[in-house]
Amino acid sequence: MPTAPTPGDRAPVLALPTLDDRTVDLAELRGRPVLVSFLRHAG
Amino acid sequence: MKVQQRWERWEAIGAAALFVVFDEPAVIRHTMLDGIDVDAMPFDVVVDRRREVYDRWGLTRARHRDIWLDPNVYKVYWRLLRAGAKLRAGGSDVLQLGGDFIVDHHGEIAYSRPQRRDDRPPTGELLRAAAGTTRRDR
Numbered sequence: 081m082p083t084a085p086t087p088g089d090r091a092p093v094l095a096l097p098t099l100d101d102r103t104v105d106l107a108e109l110r111g112r113p114v115l116v117s118f119l120r121h122a123g
Numbered sequence: 124m125k126v127q128q129r130w131e132r133w134e135a136i137g138a139a140a141l142f143v144v145f146d147e148p149a150v151i152r153h154t155m156l157d158g159i160d161v162d163a164m165p166f167d168v169v170v171d172r173r174r175e176v177y178d179r180w181g182l183t184r185a186r187h188r189d190i191w192l193d194p195n196v197y198k199v200y201w202r203l204l205r206a207g208a209k210l211r212a213g214g215s216d217v218l219q220l221g222g223d224f225i226v227d228h229h230g231e232i233a234y235s236r237p238q239r240r241d242d243r244p245p246t247g248e249l250l251r252a253a254a255g256t257t258r259r260d261r
Contacts, residue, residue: 082181088232099148115225116180117140
């Protein structure tokens with residue numbers, strides 16, 4: 081399994097569907113800082 | 124504080140945000156997004172049902188003892204209950220850990236904080252990291 085990226089690394093690919101099934105690609109947000117927050121669970 | 128009010132601090136520095144979850148959209152809407160107008164949210168929530176992206180970003184699963192013997196978990200539950208929140212089922216895998224990352228204008232990681240247990244960085248720390256990427260580019 082890969083290790084978590086650290087400062088200076090290229091951000092790994094992230095392209096996923098939204099809750100309403102649109103696809104969002106992190107690469108399309110380039111040009112501004114992006115918070116990528118992986119949540120632990122839904123509770 | 125409403126989501127929109129919190130979000131204004133991020134908008135002020137021109138940041139975007141993606142929140143990644145792994146449970147089914149219907150579960151997400153009825154648990155963590157209960158009572159929130161999803162269409163009015165200024166950021167996207169994306170779903171990684173197979174957790175392939177969690178794996179690609181190096182996010183692991185905790186051991187049971189890291190979660191259930193962590194006093195901070197109970198402090199969070201206590202705070203939520205005192206605020207009137209309802210206790211809910213914890214989703215399909217309570218051991219899956221998350222993490223917070225700031226990606227800069229060029230697509231490089233500027234801040235990395237994968238979870239080791241049920242902890243998250245303060246919002247102020249994330250805001251400072253995001254604002255720092257803006258200053259670096261000047």
